[in-house]
Amino acid sequence: MATAADHPACRKARPKRHLLSPICLSLALASPVIVHAEPTSSVHSVRQYNIAPGPLSQALSSFAAQAGILLSYDPKLAQGLTSPGLHGTYDIQAGFAALLAGSDLEAVGSAPDFRLQKSESMALDDILVQGNELGSITEHSGSYTTGSMSAATRLPLSIRETPQSVSVVTRKRMDDQNMTTLEDAMEQVTGVNVFYETSDQPRFYSRGFSMDKVQENGVSSSFQGSVSGMGSAEASSESADLAVYDRVEVLRGASGLTQGSGEPGGTVNLVRKAPTREFQASANLGTGSWDNHRSELDVSGPLNDDGSLRGRFVSVYQNKQSFIDYIQRERYVLFGNLAYDLTPDTTLSGGVNWQKTHSVPDLYGVPMSTDYSSLGLSRSTYLGASWNNMTYEKINGFAELTHYFNSDWKLSSNLNYTRSSSNGEFIGIFGNGTNGVGSSGTGRLNNFLARDNEGYQYGLNIDLNGAFSLLDRQHNLSTGVDYLKERYDNLFGRVINSSTVNVFDWKPSSLSKPDIPYTNRYRYDNYQRGAYLTLRVGLTDTLKLILGGRFSQFYFRSNFKNLTTDRETVAAYRENGKATSYGGLVWDFSQNLSWYASYTDIFKPQNVVGESGSVLKPLTGENYETGIKGEFFDKTLNVSAAVFHLIQENRAMSNGDPNCDNNCYVASGKVRSRGLELEASGALTSNWQVFAGYSFTRSEYRKDESNSIKAGDTYAKWFPKHLFRISTDYRFSGKLERWSLGAGLTTQSSTDSTYDVYQGGYTLYNANAAYRIGDNLTLTLVGNNLSDKKYYIPVSNRHRGGNNLYGEPRNTMLTLRWQYH
Structure with missing residues (x-):
C-alpha cells in the first residue's frame, strides 16, 4: 500500500513516536495521494495483540502495523500521553478503544484508513463501561478492580493472566x-x-x-x-x-x-500516586467519632507549557482521640513527586514522603480473669500512665528512571531510601504475668520502659520488561536485579517497677515519670541481593506458560550489647547462591474463563544453632495452587476460585537426644496449610461496584516438634479457618443520581491464641453514603461496626494477663470532598 508516508522524504525523516511526521501529514492532507490498497485480507478485523503499556504514540504505531491499517494524526494530540497497552483478542474498533482509554481521543474512519481526533462526547465513565480495558492506575477509574498488576511475576499481567x-x-x-x-x-x-x-x-x-x-x-x-x-x-x-x-x-x-x-x-506492593499531565486537585475535610479530625490536600499537574515537567503534592493532618481514655494520635504527612521527560522516551521521576505521628499507645489492653472470663472492664479502660508517649517519624526518598525502547520494551530503575525512628516512654499493667486477675482486681505494673529505635533501608530494582515474537507467537520477558540493605539500631531502657495495683481503681496520673536510662543496644544488619528472569511463552493462542527463576544471596548479623557491663553478643549467618523457582500455566478455555496451575517457592534463613554449632539450614516454603479465573462485562469484573497446598519444611525442632546439653535443635519440622479462596471484584453494572472474598484455611503440624506440639495439631490456631468480606457501592440514576449508597461486612470464625485464649467468631457491619452537592463537591458518611459488636482485635499472644485489645465500637466519619479533574 503506497501513501504519502511512503514518500522518500517522509521515510527518511519519520520520527519514532508517531506514524506520520507533520510534513508527511501535510502532504497527505494538502496534495492528492494515490493509494494502492493491499488485499482486504491484510487488514485483520480480529486478532491477538500484545502491546506493552507506554507512550501512546508508540502503542498506536505498533497497533497500526499489526492490524495492517493506516492511521494519520497530528503528533500534538498524542504528545505526553501514555496507553495501558493491549493484551488479548480484539477487533480494530475495540483495540482502538482500549489503547485510547482515558485519553479523550478517538479513532474515526473505516479499514484500512483511520484518523485520530479529540473525542467529542465520550466521558471517562463511558470509556470504562463501553467495553474497554482498565489500566493499572485506579485513580478516577471508579472501579474496585484493576486492568493489570505485576506483584506476582513483575510482568504487567491482568488478574486473569496471573497464575496465582x-x-x-x-x-x-x-x-x-x-x-x-x-x-x-x-x-x-x-x-x-x-x-x-x-x-x-x-x-x-x-x-x-x-x-x-x-x-x-x-x-x-x-x-x-x-x-x-x-x-x-x-x-x-x-x-x-x-x-x-x-x-x-x-x-x-x-x-x-x-x-x-x-x-x-x-x-x-504499594503503588504511589504519580504526577499527572493534566491539572487536578482535591481537598478533604472530615470529622468523626471521638474527635477524629482529618484533612487532606492533593494537587497534581504540569509545571511547564508542554507538560514535560509535572509535579504532585499531597498533605495530611489528622488529630484523633479514641474510645479508650487518654489514647490519642496526631499525624502529619507531606508528599512531593516530580516527573520530567528527558526525551520523548525517557522519564526521570523522584520525590520525598515524610510522615510523623505523636501518640499515646495502649500497651497491653486489659487483663482477663484467672478463669479466662472477662473482668467486665469497659472498652474505655486505660491501664497505663498519663504521660505514656510514642513518636514515629519516617522520611522516604525515591527515584525512578524509565526508558521505552519502543512500544514493546521498557527499562526501569527504581531506588528507594527510608530513614525511620521511634522513641517513647511508658508503663502499663500486666495481670500477674500470664495468670490473669482474680476477683479482687489485683494486678502488677510491668516496669518503666523506654525505647529509641532507628532504621535505615536501601532498596534498588532494575528491570527490563518487554514482548517479542517467535514462531508466529507473542511472548513476554522480564529480567532484572534487586538489592536490599537494612540496618536497625535500637536502644532499650528499663527501671524495675512491678508494684501491685488494682485494675478496678487505676488512676493513670498516679505515677510520676522517672528518668529511664538506656541499658541495652540491639543492632541488626540485613542484606540481600538477587537476579531474576521470568518468561511468558505463548504456546498457543489460548495456552500460556510462565517460567521463572531467581538467584539470591543473603546476609544477616545481629549485635546485642549490655550498656552497663559492655558485654556483647554477636551472631551472623549467610546464604550464598540460593535458587528459587516459579512455574505457571494458564489456559483460556472460553472467552471469559481461564484455568491455571502454578508452583512457587521461597526460603528464609534461620538464626537457630544446632548441636554441631552450625546455623540450621534455611526454612523452605512451597506453594502449589490451581483454580479458575474469569473476566466479565468487558473485563471490568474479575472473579477467581483457587485451591492451594502449602508446605513449610526445615523448621527448628528438638533433636530428641536425651544426652544433648546445648543447642538441641535440628531442621526437621514440617507444617502444611491447605485451603480455598474465592473472590469477585469490579463492576456488575456501570454504576454498581462490588468486592467479595472468602477463604477457608486449615494448617497443621506434620511432625512432632516438641512434647507439647504433636503431628496433626493445628499450626496457626490464631488464624481463622473461615474469613469472609464483602463491600458494595451503588450509584443511583434518574432523580436520585446525586446519591451513592454502599454496605458491607467482615466475618470470621473462632480462634485461639498461643496461650489458649478463645475468641468467638464475630461479624462487623459497615455502610457508606455519598451525596454529590455539585459537580466538584461531595459529602460522604461512613459507618463502621454498626451493630456495636464487642470483640477483641486479633493478637496471636493474647493471654489472661494482657494483650487483650478491644476492637473499635460503633463509629462514623463525615467527610466533605472537593475534586477538580
Whole structure:
C-alpha cells in the first residue's frame, strides 16, 4: 500500500513516536495521494495483540502495523500521553478503544484508513463501561478492580493472566470505606488477617503464614516485625498512610521470585500516586467519632507549557482521640513527586514522603480473669500512665528512571531510601504475668520502659520488561536485579517497677515519670541481593506458560550489647547462591474463563544453632495452587476460585537426644496449610461496584516438634479457618443520581491464641453514603461496626494477663470532598 508516508522524504525523516511526521501529514492532507490498497485480507478485523503499556504514540504505531491499517494524526494530540497497552483478542474498533482509554481521543474512519481526533462526547465513565480495558492506575477509574498488576511475576499481567491468587484495593475502595492506613486496606483483602503485635504494630498473615516483605513501586523492604530476632517493640516505623498511594496490590502464597527470602504468606506492593499531565486537585475535610479530625490536600499537574515537567503534592493532618481514655494520635504527612521527560522516551521521576505521628499507645489492653472470663472492664479502660508517649517519624526518598525502547520494551530503575525512628516512654499493667486477675482486681505494673529505635533501608530494582515474537507467537520477558540493605539500631531502657495495683481503681496520673536510662543496644544488619528472569511463552493462542527463576544471596548479623557491663553478643549467618523457582500455566478455555496451575517457592534463613554449632539450614516454603479465573462485562469484573497446598519444611525442632546439653535443635519440622479462596471484584453494572472474598484455611503440624506440639495439631490456631468480606457501592440514576449508597461486612470464625485464649467468631457491619452537592463537591458518611459488636482485635499472644485489645465500637466519619479533574 503506497501513501504519502511512503514518500522518500517522509521515510527518511519519520520520527519514532508517531506514524506520520507533520510534513508527511501535510502532504497527505494538502496534495492528492494515490493509494494502492493491499488485499482486504491484510487488514485483520480480529486478532491477538500484545502491546506493552507506554507512550501512546508508540502503542498506536505498533497497533497500526499489526492490524495492517493506516492511521494519520497530528503528533500534538498524542504528545505526553501514555496507553495501558493491549493484551488479548480484539477487533480494530475495540483495540482502538482500549489503547485510547482515558485519553479523550478517538479513532474515526473505516479499514484500512483511520484518523485520530479529540473525542467529542465520550466521558471517562463511558470509556470504562463501553467495553474497554482498565489500566493499572485506579485513580478516577471508579472501579474496585484493576486492568493489570505485576506483584506476582513483575510482568504487567491482568488478574486473569496471573497464575496465582492476587487482589487489589483500589483508590475508589479506599475513598468509599474511608481507609487511611495500610491495616485498614489489608483488613478488606481476601484471605488476609491483620494481627497486632502491639496496638500500633500490625502484621499481615495469609494462609497461616506472615507476609515478611512490602514493596513500594516494586522495590522491596522488610516489615520490621519480621526481621529475625527483632521484636515488634523495636520497630522504628508505623503503618503507612494511604493518602499518597493509588492502590495496594496483594499476592498470596510464596513469593520467592520477586522477594527472594521470607515466609510463604505472600507480599504487598504499594503503588504511589504519580504526577499527572493534566491539572487536578482535591481537598478533604472530615470529622468523626471521638474527635477524629482529618484533612487532606492533593494537587497534581504540569509545571511547564508542554507538560514535560509535572509535579504532585499531597498533605495530611489528622488529630484523633479514641474510645479508650487518654489514647490519642496526631499525624502529619507531606508528599512531593516530580516527573520530567528527558526525551520523548525517557522519564526521570523522584520525590520525598515524610510522615510523623505523636501518640499515646495502649500497651497491653486489659487483663482477663484467672478463669479466662472477662473482668467486665469497659472498652474505655486505660491501664497505663498519663504521660505514656510514642513518636514515629519516617522520611522516604525515591527515584525512578524509565526508558521505552519502543512500544514493546521498557527499562526501569527504581531506588528507594527510608530513614525511620521511634522513641517513647511508658508503663502499663500486666495481670500477674500470664495468670490473669482474680476477683479482687489485683494486678502488677510491668516496669518503666523506654525505647529509641532507628532504621535505615536501601532498596534498588532494575528491570527490563518487554514482548517479542517467535514462531508466529507473542511472548513476554522480564529480567532484572534487586538489592536490599537494612540496618536497625535500637536502644532499650528499663527501671524495675512491678508494684501491685488494682485494675478496678487505676488512676493513670498516679505515677510520676522517672528518668529511664538506656541499658541495652540491639543492632541488626540485613542484606540481600538477587537476579531474576521470568518468561511468558505463548504456546498457543489460548495456552500460556510462565517460567521463572531467581538467584539470591543473603546476609544477616545481629549485635546485642549490655550498656552497663559492655558485654556483647554477636551472631551472623549467610546464604550464598540460593535458587528459587516459579512455574505457571494458564489456559483460556472460553472467552471469559481461564484455568491455571502454578508452583512457587521461597526460603528464609534461620538464626537457630544446632548441636554441631552450625546455623540450621534455611526454612523452605512451597506453594502449589490451581483454580479458575474469569473476566466479565468487558473485563471490568474479575472473579477467581483457587485451591492451594502449602508446605513449610526445615523448621527448628528438638533433636530428641536425651544426652544433648546445648543447642538441641535440628531442621526437621514440617507444617502444611491447605485451603480455598474465592473472590469477585469490579463492576456488575456501570454504576454498581462490588468486592467479595472468602477463604477457608486449615494448617497443621506434620511432625512432632516438641512434647507439647504433636503431628496433626493445628499450626496457626490464631488464624481463622473461615474469613469472609464483602463491600458494595451503588450509584443511583434518574432523580436520585446525586446519591451513592454502599454496605458491607467482615466475618470470621473462632480462634485461639498461643496461650489458649478463645475468641468467638464475630461479624462487623459497615455502610457508606455519598451525596454529590455539585459537580466538584461531595459529602460522604461512613459507618463502621454498626451493630456495636464487642470483640477483641486479633493478637496471636493474647493471654489472661494482657494483650487483650478491644476492637473499635460503633463509629462514623463525615467527610466533605472537593475534586477538580
